[in-house]
Each structure stands twice: as structure tokens, then as C-alpha cells.
Amino acid sequence: MKQFAKILKFELKGYLRNKIFVGITIFLIVAIAIVMFIPNIIAAFQSDDDGEAITTDLPTMLIYAEDENLSAIVSEYFGNTFVEYNVKVAGGSLDDVKNEITSGFAECAFVMNSASSYTYYVNNLSMYDSNTAIADTVLQEVYRINAMMQNGLTPEQVGEIMSVQIVSSTETLGKDQMQNFFYTYIMIFALYMVILLYGQMVATNVATEKSSRAMEVLITSAKPTSMMFGKVLASCIAGFSQLVLVFGTAILLYNVNKNALSNPLIASIFDIPLELFIYLIVFFVLGFLIYAFMFGAIGSTASKLEDINTSVMPITFLFIIAFMVVMFSMSSGSVDNTAMLVCSYIPFTSPMAMFTRICMSTVAWYEIFISIAILIGSTIGIGVLSAKIYRVGVLLYGTPPKISTILKTVFKKQ
Amino acid sequence: MILELKNIDKSFGEKEVLKGVTFTAEGGKAFGLLGRNGAGKTTSIRILMNVFPANSGEVFIDGKPIDYDKIGIGYLPEERGLYPKKIIIDQLVYFAELKGMNTKDAVKSVDYWLERLGMTEYRNKRLDTLSKGNQQKIQLITALAHNPDIVILDEPFSGLDPVNAMLLKDVVKEQISKGKIVLFSSHQMSYIEEFCDSIAIINAGKVAISGDLHEIKRNYVRDKLVVSTTNPEQIKADLGNSCFKRDDGTLLIQLGTPDEKQAMMKRLVENYDIDEVKVFEPSLNDIFVEYAGEKI
Numbered sequence A: 001m002k003q004f005a006k007i008l009k010f011e012l013k014g015y016l017r018n019k020i021f022v023g024i025t026i027f028l029i030v031a032i033a034i035v036m037f038i039p040n041i042i043a044a045f046q047s048d049d050d051g052e053a054i055t056t057d058l059p060t061m062l063i064y065a066e067d068e069n070l071s072a073i074v075s076e077y078f079g080n081t082f083v084e085y086n087v088k089v090a091g092g093s094l095d096d097v098k099n100e101i102t103s104g105f106a107e108c109a110f111v112m113n114s115a116s117s118y119t120y121y122v123n124n125l126s127m128y129d130s131n132t133a134i135a136d137t138v139l140q141e142v143y144r145i146n147a148m149m150q151n152g153l154t155p156e157q158v159g160e161i162m163s164v165q166i167v168s169s170t171e172t173l174g175k176d177q178m179q180n181f182f183y184t185y186i187m188i189f190a191l192y193m194v195i196l197l198y199g200q201m202v203a204t205n206v207a208t209e210k211s212s213r214a215m216e217v218l219i220t221s222a223k224p225t226s227m228m229f230g231k232v233l234a235s236c237i238a239g240f241s242q243l244v245l246v247f248g249t250a251i252l253l254y255n256v257n258k259n260a261l262s263n264p265l266i267a268s269i270f271d272i273p274l275e276l277f278i279y280l281i282v283f284f285v286l287g288f289l290i291y292a293f294m295f296g297a298i299g300s301t302a303s304k305l306e307d308i309n310t311s312v313m314p315i316t317f318l319f320i321i322a323f324m325v326v327m328f329s330m331s332s333g334s335v336d337n338t339a340m341l342v343c344s345y346i347p348f349t350s351p352m353a354m355f356t357r358i359c360m361s362t363v364a365w366y367e368i369f370i371s372i373a374i375l376i377g378s379t380i381g382i383g384v385l386s387a388k389i390y391r392v393g394v395l396l397y398g399t400p401p402k403i404s405t406i407l408k409t410v411f412k413k414q
Numbered sequence B: 001m002i003l004e005l006k007n008i009d010k011s012f013g014e015k016e017v018l019k020g021v022t023f024t025a026e027g028g029k030a031f032g033l034l035g036r037n038g039a040g041k042t043t044s045i046r047i048l049m050n051v052f053p054a055n056s057g058e059v060f061i062d063g064k065p066i067d068y069d070k071i072g073i074g075y076l077p078e079e080r081g082l083y084p085k086k087i088i089i090d091q092l093v094y095f096a097e098l099k100g101m102n103t104k105d106a107v108k109s110v111d112y113w114l115e116r117l118g119m120t121e122y123r124n125k126r127l128d129t130l131s132k133g134n135q136q137k138i139q140l141i142t143a144l145a146h147n148p149d150i151v152i153l154d155e156p157f158s159g160l161d162p163v164n165a166m167l168l169k170d171v172v173k174e175q176i177s178k179g180k181i182v183l184f185s186s187h188q189m190s191y192i193e194e195f196c197d198s199i200a201i202i203n204a205g206k207v208a209i210s211g212d213l214h215e216i217k218r219n220y221v222r223d224k225l226v227v228s229t230t231n232p233e234q235i236k237a238d239l240g241n242s243c244f245k246r247d248d249g250t251l252l253i254q255l256g257t258p259d260e261k262q263a264m265m266k267r268l269v270e271n272y273d274i275d276e277v278k279v280f281e282p283s284l285n286d287i288f289v290e291y292a293g294e295k296i
Helices: A002-017 A019-049 A068-081 A094-102 A131-150 A155-162 A177-211 A214-221 A224-256 A264-270 A274-301 A305-311 A313-332 A338-343 A350-360 A365-393 A403-413 B041-048 B088-098 B103-116 B132-144 B162-177 B189-195 B213-218 B232-242 B258-271 B284-292
Strands: A060-065 A086-089 A108-114 A117-122 B002-012 B015-026 B030-035 B056-061 B073-076 B150-154 B181-185 B196-203 B206-212 B224-229 B243-245 B251-254 B274-279
Touching (some): A002 B088, A019 A224, A060 A094, A068 A086, A068 A108, A068 A131, A094 A108, A177 A214, A177 A274, A177 A313, A224 A264, A274 A350, A305 A313, A338 A350, A365 A403, B002 B041, B015 B041, B015 B181, B015 B196, B030 B189, B030 B284, B041 B150, B088 B132, B103 B132, B162 B189, B181 B189, B189 B196, B206 B213, B206 B284, B224 B232, B232 B251
Parallel strands (some): A060 A086, B030 B181, B073 B150, B150 B181
Antiparallel strands (some): B002 B015, B196 B206, B224 B251
């Protein structure tokens, strides 16, 4: 136990003195701070400008119709709807309109064939161009208003019909996927990044000790179990502190800038319920540990640092598959599909899968309990096994042995 | 204190690495563990240090199974290496702490050894800024700082210049005089001959010979004579195939049996101009070649 504490202390000190580790942490904190202050900064600049000369830089949208009456009506409605455009009635011929677009003077043009038929001209059609959809809605409205007026309704009656308000409310009895989506997404992504990053760090750390032959002294000075658990817990503490610092800064600065950051989307990220926060920590720590142990064991079988990347590939693949299953299920909106149900009990996938299901669906307490119990048991088992692999692995030099050969050696000893 | 390895067997998979290795080393004396590359020296050392268990056999201290919590072992591995990017004092203190010292004592002891080996100026430097010889001295501190009862030195003199080799000799003598068991493993026979009172030669996982070095030499078959003479060519011509000229100009005469010694000496003195004639005493090198040489 004393040895374990010494190893933990030494490894943690190593992280704190690692310039890259400290650099990344500071960079992330500064980046978060900038993002959080951006609305305030923009607001400050905007208040100076007082909204002057906003229209000057707007792109031009041309309306062209042979019937001048039609072009006047459409440009009036479009002018009110397309506020991000400077809507103008085009004179001249259709070719003049096309020229103005290709020369860059105007961005797009609606050439009206009739009140309910038009051709949309644009130079490069953007993936996100929704102008035609908006135009369709506006023109339908114009058509309906005209039709109603022609059928003898007064403008007041038409106004009343068109402006009818539908009152609705949604009562969520389970989980609100919309609201939980973003923080689940962020947490799963953070888990993914941290596990891969720190797992790789643990593997490299072990392989460095081996390749520098410091292992020769270490293995004769400390128990492999202490070495493995010390290293992995140190990386866990380092990774967790980094996250706490980064997310802590984010939460703190969010509260400082709460008024400027009134966006409900951002608010939903920070309004994580305490219960979910506790689950997050449990799954995070266990998921981190189980992978870090595997990475450590793999690191011990590599003789050279160059071997690490190929050696860790099976674990990385396993992890990426888990990540993909969760991400696809999240975006499809059905987090309770069969793949997710299975994944929430497999210890290598449950940290992400079960956490996502808890966040975005309704999961019975015993399901969560079983999943966590399996995960805890497996983490301890993998930890002990990885320490055994470590003891065999660190003394083997040359071509990295097959994992099956090592396991055979480990179990033969017992 | 007496260290005994008794009937140690060890295999890795199908390969039998050690077959009944047995030897005894005493406190206050240096013990030489010899053998060719791959003979099983490092495996024996690792079993002694409890890095992995033996398949059978046991390690004893003063007749009782060794208690690793009570007996401190210092090890200078043949494959040198510590943390190249870490500060020297930090890693030395870390290794001493792993061996059970508290931080205060560890710092004190490491500082003593840095001073003793003339390395104090590098205390707060990174290891990779040092020359190879100096890195080796730092590595030696990891083996000695925790004041171990058993000191195991694997090829301690390789890579050291004559001045540093002299310094290391002094340190080793000091450890021996403190009553510790000093276990040498080396291919440099001159150092083993200089320090070690007893040896064990391991060949293909078996102890080929072990015991007191002087006794081993004395028990060596006394059937060769070394002759210093002014006319070696004539003797060589007369004795034929049983006479060899050595590099130093003396002659080595192989006798049929040790009993022929007196007769041959008399014959040489009476018939030739002889400066000196004596029974051939083997060097450790000769013994090593004989016991570790051909049987692999």
C-alpha cells in the first residue's frame, strides 16, 4: 500500500510536470473562457455601433416579373420576410437579371411567371439554401389572402384568419431527449476523447519505462500490482482533474455571463440534474479505469514505442465501435434499440451506452444496478489481469508477443 | 549472513532455463556468478529477487526461507536505464522510497551517494544530459542508496573509464567490508578474480562448478608444467605434440598423468637450460573456458 502511494505520487508529479499536459489544460481553459465571453464582447461592440448602417452590406435579392403589379406585391412581402436580403425589383430583361447574378452584383433572383409559379436563379446553390422553401410559404400566403379577398372577405377577416394562434404545450413523462441531447453528446464525446488520450498515455508510459530499461530496476523494486494500479489511478486522477478544471471553468464562466448567454440550447447543457451528474462520474471513472488497465497491459507487451500504435489497435477499435453505436443511436433518436440494450451490459461499452440510455430514455433502477455491478466487477478483474500481464510482458523483449500467448503464460502460473 | 539457492528449476513454456541451480554466498565476501550469454545468470538473479517464482527449489537466508520484507536487495542490472527525461534526485529518491525508505532518509542517503561518487553537481539535472559513464554511476546509486543486505552487480565495470572503475572498486570493497553479500555477474574475469572469494559457473541452466575460487584452482588437475627456458625450440622439437609455446614465450607441457610431474621436471632441469619450471595454475579465464565453453 505504501509502495502504491509512492508510485501514485511519482506518476502524478510526472503529469503535473509534463509541459504538454499542462499546456493543453491551459489552452482548453482559455478557449472555454473566450467562447463564454464572446456574446458579451459582441454585445459590447454592437452597443457602440447602435445598429447603424446595417443594411448597406446585405446581399441583394432581385424580383422580376413581366407584370409590374405582381413584382411590386411580391417584393413587398419578400422584403418583410427576407430581412437578411436587400430585396429589389429588377428592371430590364431576364438576361440582365442573370448577368447581375453571375457578375456578383446580386446574389439571387426570383423570376415570377405568375403569382403561383416562379424560377429561382442563384450563382452557387448552397447546401443550406432555404430561400425557395420560404418563398413557397410566402407565395402560398399571398395567394390565399388574394383568394379570400376575391371571395368577399374583408381585410380584417382575412387578417384574423391568417393570424390565428395555436396554443399547445408538451408534457414529458419520461426524458426530454431534446433537452438532454446536448449534454449527453458532450459528455460522451468528452469520455471518448479522455479515454483514448489517457489510455494512450498509460500505454506509452509503460512502454517508455520498458524501452528505457528503467523497468529492470522498477520490477525488482515494486510489485506489479502496485505499479499497474498506481499508474492507472494517477492517469485517472490527472484526466479527471483536467476535466474538472475545464468544465469547472465553463460552469463558472457560464454563471458569470448567464445574461448574455440566454440561448436555451447552452442553458440545457449546464442544467444537468444532480442524479445524472452522479451517474456521469460513476460511468466515467469506471470506463476510464477499465480501458486504462487494458492500455497499460498492452503497453507492457511492446518493446519499442513504435510498437504501441499497432498493439493498442484492437482496444481502440473496440472503443470506437462502442462510440459509433452510441452516436448513431443518439442521432436516430431511439436509444433503446437492441444494440444499445446489449451494449449497456457489456463492460467495455456500458459506460457510454448505459449513460446515454439513462440520460435520454427511462431505465429501471435494477438495470442500472446490474450494469454498474458488471462494470465494477470487470474493472477489478481486468485490473488484476492486466497487472499479471504486465509482470510477464515487461520482461519480454523483441517482437511483441500475441496476447493469447501471454494469457496462456499468465493462467499457467496460477 | 549466508544466502543459499537450493535446487532452483525454472522453465519458460517448454524451455527449461534453470535445472537444479544451487549455490551459496556468504556475507562479507564477494561471490561471482559466471556463465556465457543465455546460461541462466539473469534468470537466477530474478528468482533470487522474487521477480518471478521458481518452478521448484527455494532461496534461503541463514537456513530460513528468505523474507523479502526484511532483506533488502540492491540491483545494478546489466541493461542499464532509468528515466531519461526526469530529474536525477527525483528518480533516485523514488527508487529508494520504493525499496521502503521514507522520503527524508531517502534524500539524505541519495545525497550522500551523489557526494561519494562525485555527482552532486548533477543532482537537479535530467538524466539524459549526462555522459554514459555518469549515468552508470547514477544507476549504481539506485542499487546502494537503500543500504541493502545483498548487492547484486551485473557487469558493473562495463563502460567505466579507469578512474571511475577505481572508484567503483573502492565502493565494492567498502560494501564487502560492511559484511554485505556482494554478488557479481561479469564476463570480465580479471575483476571477478580480484574481488571474489567464491564463484559458481552456470552452463546451460546447470551449475557446472561452484565453491571457493582458490580451492577450485588448487583442485584443478595438476598435469601441466610451465617452463621458462632459453632454448624453447629444442624442447619443443624433443617433446613433440605434448609441448606448446605460449604467447609470453614460455612453454606449456602436457603430462600424461599428474604423477609424471617429478620425472619430467628432473628431465628438463638435467637436459636443458631452464630458468624456471612450475606446475600450471589455471586462471579464472581457463576455468571458465573449460566449464562454460563447450557444453552448450
